[in-house]
Amino acid sequence: MTATDNTKVTLYELALEDGRSASPFVWRIRYALAHKGIPYETRYVGFTEIPTIFGGKFKTVPILQHGDTVLNESWDIAEYLDRAFPDQPRLFNTPAENSLVRFTDAWFMNEVMRKMFRVYIKDVHDAARPQDRQYFRESREKNMKGQTLETFTADRAAHLPAIRTALAPLRQYLAKSPFLGGSNPNYADYIALGGFYWAASAGTLPLLERNDMLRDWLTRGFGLYGGIARVPGVEPLFE
Amino acid sequence: MTATDNTKVTLYELALEDGRSASPFVWRIRYALAHKGIPYETRYVGFTEIPTIFGGKFKTVPILQHGDTVLNESWDIAEYLDRAFPDQPRLFNTPAENSLVRFTDAWFMNEVMRKMFRVYIKDVHDAARPQDRQYFRESREKNMKGQTLETFTADRAAHLPAIRTALAPLRQYLAKSPFLGGSNPNYADYIALGGFYWAASAGTLPLLERNDMLRDWLTRGFGLYGGIARVPGVEPLFE
Numbered sequence: 001m002t003a004t005d006n007t008k009v010t011l012y013e014l015a016l017e018d019g020r021s022a023s024p025f026v027w028r029i030r031y032a033l034a035h036k037g038i039p040y041e042t043r044y045v046g047f048t049e050i051p052t053i054f055g056g057k058f059k060t061v062p063i064l065q066h067g068d069t070v071l072n073e074s075w076d077i078a079e080y081l082d083r084a085f086p087d088q089p090r091l092f093n094t095p096a097e098n099s100l101v102r103f104t105d106a107w108f109m110n111e112v113m114r115k116m117f118r119v120y121i122k123d124v125h126d127a128a129r130p131q132d133r134q135y136f137r138e139s140r141e142k143n144m145k146g147q148t149l150e151t152f153t154a155d156r157a158a159h160l161p162a163i164r165t166a167l168a169p170l171r172q173y174l175a176k177s178p179f180l181g182g183s184n185p186n187y188a189d190y191i192a193l194g195g196f197y198w199a200a201s202a203g204t205l206p207l208l209e210r211n212d213m214l215r216d217w218l219t220r221g222f223g224l225y226g227g228i229a230r231v232p233g234v235e236p237l238f239e
Numbered sequence: 240m241t242a243t244d245n246t247k248v249t250l251y252e253l254a255l256e257d258g259r260s261a262s263p264f265v266w267r268i269r270y271a272l273a274h275k276g277i278p279y280e281t282r283y284v285g286f287t288e289i290p291t292i293f294g295g296k297f298k299t300v301p302i303l304q305h306g307d308t309v310l311n312e313s314w315d316i317a318e319y320l321d322r323a324f325p326d327q328p329r330l331f332n333t334p335a336e337n338s339l340v341r342f343t344d345a346w347f348m349n350e351v352m353r354k355m356f357r358v359y360i361k362d363v364h365d366a367a368r369p370q371d372r373q374y375f376r377e378s379r380e381k382n383m384k385g386q387t388l389e390t391f392t393a394d395r396a397a398h399l400p401a402i403r404t405a406l407a408p409l410r411q412y413l414a415k416s417p418f419l420g421g422s423n424p425n426y427a428d429y430i431a432l433g434g435f436y437w438a439a440s441a442g443t444l445p446l447l448e449r450n451d452m453l454r455d456w457l458t459r460g461f462g463l464y465g466g467i468a469r470v471p472g473v474e475p476l477f478e
Contacts, residue, residue, distance in 0.1 A: 093333045099421035100339035107346055107408040169346040182338035 012063035015044035022201040027194030034225035036088035047132040251302035254283035261440040266433030273464035275327035286371040432460040
């Protein structure tokens with residue numbers, strides 16, 4: 001199979017009220033498809049629509065459909081794309097590269113993204129389609145020991161310094177290299193860029209200091225593939 | 240050139256009082272030479288001897304001599320080994336792998352190793368050769384704003400929880416994979432293993448909780464290449 005096959009690729013994405021796709025996990029796959037040059041169709045679903053498609057088989061997006069194949073874990077999808085489209089640029093050129101991207105993912109999710117969810121969870125609620133908000137609130141508040149989204153995020157600005165500090169290894173690395181993948185971006189960049197795009201899309205509190213040197217990499221990353229993530233762009237991330 | 244060339248490889252290492260080599264940066268190269276199967280001779284130098292060799296050109300070890308080539312930055316040495324011994328197993332199979340190892344290095348140095356120096360700096364002083372201790376103390380205390388090694392480390396146990404927490408991404412990753420390199424170890428493993436070996440060699444305060452799941456990876460890593468780092472072994476790291 002190649003990208004010129006007739007077998008259609010469809011990506012199910014999460015729709016916010018403004019129609020934007022803002023799942024950090026969907027964005028990994030948006031970048032992956034662009035990296036490989038695979039044309040695809042987008043199908044937007046709201047939070048409450050996910051159980052109504054594919055017989056309720058999946059609880060989350062992204063969902064990728066390619067002929068008879070349907071997958072929904074972003075890592076499974078990324079590895080599938082390399083197998084199904086071997087002649088397109090690879091996401092992972094060696095097993096060690098795949099492993100180190102997985103470590104980078106563990107770092108980003110543990111040290112950065114988890115703290116970002118803490119700050120932006122009410123913003124995502126507010127940005128969701130009106131018909132999805134009740135579900136979003138109930139499902140999230142279940143894990144908050146009786147707190148509401150409002151009380152949970154009341155002191156959210158106090159969590160920003162820890163996020164900024166946690167980004168130190170990324171800054172140190174990017175001082176000498178344009179992308180996590182080196183001269184060219186790879187799936188580690190897409191993982192992190194997807195997280196930052198999510199914060200830029202839904203967030204109402206700037207994540208980074210005005211002069212944070214991550215700006216250069218974020219601008220480069222959001223501008224990849226013809227400006228894939230340039231809307232809403234990098235500005236909302238900065239004080 | 241191959242490992243069977245007659246051009247001798249000599250590694251200058253840091254000697255502690257017990258004759259052990261305990262620089263985390265030297266250990267990266269010990270592992271790298273073993274990975275590539277390159278035979279070499281060891282020359283031990285104390286802290287105060289480094290300025291007396293190679294006309295005082297280098298302030299740190301490792302120093303690698305290979306014919307007319309002399310290098311001392313561990314990253315320069317690692318990349319040189321892949322160039323000079325292209326037929327031996329490579330340390331970096333792709334530019335992206337090199338980049339991601341460099342990111343892992345930035346993470347490990349920033350989040351883990353720097354905090355470990357904080358805990359073990361007086362232990363390293365005490366483990367150094369007697370004739371090196373005065374130099375070691377003076378050069379380190381210069382950066383401690385008037386504190387002595389003793390006052391600087393008086394509350395060192397209080398820093399252990401932060402180190403243990405900082406290792407969360409490594410634990411999460413290793414729950415699914417034997418090495419940072421995947422099925423086989425690569426230079427990212429050697430960087431981290433070298434840091435842990437250093438703590439195991441000189442440290443007098445256990446770094447990790449008894450049941451830390453990192454034990455399996457550390458045991459595997461210290462046991463590589465015929466037990467390269469099995470002396471003093473993994474036990475001193477655990478409560």
